[in-house]
Amino acid sequence: GEDVEQSLFLSVREGDSSVINCTYTDSSSTYLYWYKQEPGAGLQLLTYIFSNMDMKQDQRLTVLLNKKDKHLSLRIADTQTGDSAIYFCRSSASKIIFGSGTRLSIRP
């Protein structure tokens, strides 16, 4: 069935770049999304990419899409302590599927 997979944890040093990866199975996804969830809060839409694009940049965020490999990544440049959160990718498949989330922690 449809599935989205992410690694569970990522630890980076403050100021470095973070790269969060996601693989999905549904090739019919028109859009792919990244959400951020801070502790005790709902999901905040960060950015999304249309499936016919390879890359989208939005300030410190860069989304890369490899449609052939069904691989999506989110790069956060100059990672700050405020970026500590769980990041979820989502496909726009008919059944709305989220990954399990990647917990990003920042070390000084």
Add this chain to the structure above:
Amino acid sequence: DAGVTQSPTHLIKTRGQQVTLRCSPKSGHDTVSWYQQALGQGPQFIFQYYEEEERQRGNFPDRFSGHQFPNYSSELNVNALLLGDSALYLCASSQTKGMARTNTIYFGEGSWLTVV
């Protein structure tokens, strides 16, 4: 422009009881989806409402039911609560009809349900 709002933010119920959670979608949105997020997990899709009807459903038992009102707001009802129903319940809205149609969904802050 109000975003997605949910109530209550926190509540505690006893096993076997029933609970109703409420959601108002983002202004201009006509579709509401509900998710259950257990601690340490990603959101799990419960169901989606559009035009006051349940349009899609995830793998949840019939104890989970919902309703959408003419003003697009929605309720999630859970009957015969189990300890395992303790979770963050998230409501999300999107626009299905018209020129503003989008698959982008926006989430509320959620309702924390604890079943004891």
